[in-house]
Amino acid sequence: xxxxxxxxxxxxxxxxxxxxxxxxxxxxxxxxxxxxxxxxxxxxxxxxxxxxxxxxxxxxxxxxxxxxxxxxxxxxxxxxxxxxxxxxxxxxxxxxxxxxxxxxxxxxxxxxxxxxxxxxxxxxxxxxxxxxxxxxxxxxxx
Numbered sequence: 485x486x487x488x489x490x491x492x493x494x495x496x497x498x499x500x501x502x503x504x505x506x507x508x509x510x511x512x513x514x515x516x517x518x519x520x521x522x523x524x525x526x527x528x529x530x531x532x533x534x535x536x537x538x539x540x541x542x543x544x545x546x547x548x549x550x551x552x553x554x555x556x557x558x559x560x561x562x563x564x565x566x567x568x569x570x571x572x573x574x575x576x577x578x579x580x581x582x583x584x585x586x587x588x589x590x591x592x593x594x595x596x597x598x599x600x601x602x603x604x605x606x607x608x609x610x611x612x613x614x615x616x617x618x619x620x621x622x623x624x625x626x
Contacts, residue, residue: 568611
């Protein structure tokens with residue numbers, strides 16, 4: 485084989501390799517924690533303030549997972565007239581994320597169903613009471 489053919493074969497092999505790498509990069513799925521990440525980043529100080537407000541009540545906030553359901557017990561001081569949101573974030577698959585409105589009963593309890601068994605989730609709960617925001621986050625095992 486002539487040295488010119490080897491150079492051309494090297495270029496062709498390199499072009500095929502680059503084409504394969506471009507294909508793999510385009511077909512790889514990746515998930516961001518938030519779709520509107522930059523907008524949320526601008527309001528992160530509000531979330532920090534909400535977490536500081538929630539800190540004294542974290543020991544009374546009870547979250548129990550059993551299979552595909554989660555039982556939430558808000559602290560007694562929160563009461564039942566709260567509005568908020570609960571988000572179950574699955575770090576390895578955004579298609580498994582779940583969003584719920586916070587609608588507790590008179591005892592401050594709520595049951596959530598529909599999580600995928602065997603998947604780890606992070607539960608993020610935010611609520612508003614008397615025009616103050618509260619926020620808590622807890623990792624839920626598999």
